[in-house]
Amino acid sequence: MSDSTHDTHLAADPYRALATLHGAGRGSLTDAVAQALRAAIVSLAMEPGMMIDKLAICERMGVSRFPVSAALAKLAAAGLVEVLPQRGTRVMPIVMHDIRQHLFIRSALEVETVRMLASADRDSSDDTLDTLEANLARQREVVAAGLRPEFHTLDLGFHEILLDAIGLPRVKEIVAVSRSALDRARRLMASPERHANTLLEHERIVDAIRAGDADAAAQAMHRHLDEVVAELRRFAGERPDLFKE
Structure with missing residues (x-):
């Protein structure tokens, strides 16, 4: 994967996305800082494994140390940052064991989703x-134009269409949780090549559903999600500093 894949993610100023805050009470200020930090972490402005400079956050956002510390405690509970004894706090590396678990959940539910759809009247x-x-027509347009954020949105929409179609909202909720947990990893892989391959994988899924071939639809979805794991393993070999087992 080329270095250009990450140009928009891993910039020189990791705190560039944090805005100055004004006029909030202590509790709401903590929530605002936590929300801003969460967004910076998920968008990869603050990359996995990065040591966090609390003073830099205070200066950037115009807040005292208390709401920053409280916000980081919330993010630690959510698994987005971790405290290293005697060293400080860092952005949590992407944990491959967690990735495998969430992809297992997605595979179990989404494979059966497309199997049901292909078998439907x-x-x-x-x-x-x-x-x-x-959705696929729009995917083709944004892949051709190299519009990464737009493709991310359409990718989410593609899977939501499938899940909405089976009418099982609890299943959709469970998948949504696992998709959210995979968001940083998916953004790391947001290369033109990966998007083009994802589009082809989506087309195979739809072709199998249209043909009423339940086994082919299930196999296409399984391969689609397996490719995410394979791509992550390749990338983890190139940037082991961003991952841990």
């Missing part, structure tokens, strides 16, 4: 196929 699935085709 054609009349009931026509609207879903039309919606998927519209």
